[in-house]
Amino acid sequence: MTTTTNDVRLPVLTPGVWFQGLFSGSVIAALFWGWQHRHDDLLSAEEGLGYMLGIIGGSLMLALLLYPLRKRLRFMQRWLPVAWWFRLHMIFGVLGPVLILFHANFGLGSLNSQVALFCMLLVAGSGLVGRYIYRRIHMGLYGHRASFNELGMQLDQILAAIPEEARRVQFAQSYEHLRQALIPRLGAHGKLFKVLFAVPRATLWRWKMLWTTFRHRRELDAPTRREIRRTTRKLAQLTIKLAQLDLFSRLFHWWHIVHLPFFIMMIITALVHVYVVHTY
Template sequence: MTIATPEQSFATSTAAKPGPKPAPDTSRGRKSGAPELIVMLSLSAAAIGYAWTRRLEGDLTAETGWGYALGIVGALAMLTLLLYPLRKRIVKLRVIGNVRSWFRIHMILGIVGPTLIILHANFALGSLNSSVALFAMLVVAISGLIGRLFYARIHRGLYGRRASVREYLDDMETLKHEFDTDMPDPAWLLQTLRDYESCRLAPTQALWTSLGRALSGPASRFRLRREVMRRYARTVEQAGGPRRDRSQLVRRHLDSYLHAVARAQSFALYERLFALWHLFHLPLFVILVIAAIVHVVGVHLY
């Protein structure tokens, strides 16, 4: 199912009147590949830190021995990164594995490759072509980490399926129905939530507008939460006062609802940022490949 923006999905959702549904599954998307990446980044940082302390000892040299071997392995690791985008676009390559597995390999090699290249260079720039290749690799590696952030924001888990705005909007509708049983008079609250949705999820094509909404989201949620709980307290008092724990239940439903709105609101922003990131990441990688080839040829010819 292809969804252009969460605002368009919201327009469709408000036209329908779904009946009561089970409480939303808040556990979705909790499993991710983040711990795996944290481990890889930690090991990479440890290896680089240890190598830095011995950079003047002469243990590694780019021209011979282990230093040369690390350069070859690192270059092959970076070259293998190409298999992920090729696997996504070429149907005949499906025999080499699924896209999800190759994405995992892509993320891991995106850490291992630069680490090996840094060790190969022994923290020295060297010639002009080697310096260009090193800086290009560092830029691509940093770009990959930024892309990972955007990717995780529009997927259920780092290695999971692509998140659907429809799911977040369904969560919102479900949570609104929860207020029917937890509120003495939910009519005013449901109207307040509809007004909030209309404001926060209004269609827009401007990136800066989406960014502004995302940045102002915490403040808007705080104001709405304060207003709702104050009005709820007055409603409870007028209705004779239900059990004390009902207030906590309403607050929990409200927080879950506001979280679903925030996810639906931010989805379009991160999707746009991810698309813009793609426009820069691929050309940067092409520059890296060209610089690496020039470096390897220059080293072996001269």
């Protein structure tokens, strides 16, 4: 399938983006409210709504297993697309800890409660780290896994579409210096120093080109200036992704190895907590 420059999409305010913003804002507001009222004894972990929040939150954390099971068990592969399960995985991974925090009334409680709570927070924190790494090696949050070849093709096609008038600001020559400095050869590992400074260096190049374009504004018409602004943004984003792709791919591999023991530890401590609470 031919890749076109339209494959490089800039962030837009789609319904999904609106939902993410509304969801994140609601969670932050709820956590802030709960923390402010933690001493008001509005909920009890032993009974009523507080008890139910613990059951629901724990069930959501256990339901996180559905996403990896959907990818590995053959009979589940006909149950909705993987992207839907991943969305539920992300939502449950946020709502579960939030509900359990309200169940605990933002307090520590007994020793077994503390261990279970800290294990849950460790899994939640690890999940946030994994989400950050995941976005760096995929085409968006719910897109497919990015490849060096695919991103390189997109990069070449963007460069081929640069307006002829952009030669006046030496656009192609300026970007080629950035490209050689940051993007490793196919199959080669990028140097850590270059990877760490990919974002500031690409951003600095972008602002330099915008300033150069502004200085030559009398020589360039308005459509060309707009196209240069769009192109510099796309190139900066793609260059950063290409420079960091190998490092984040390796980090994602190691994250999987670390995250699974955290999750197993959380399940064990949660079961112990439930047993102790209902036995003693």
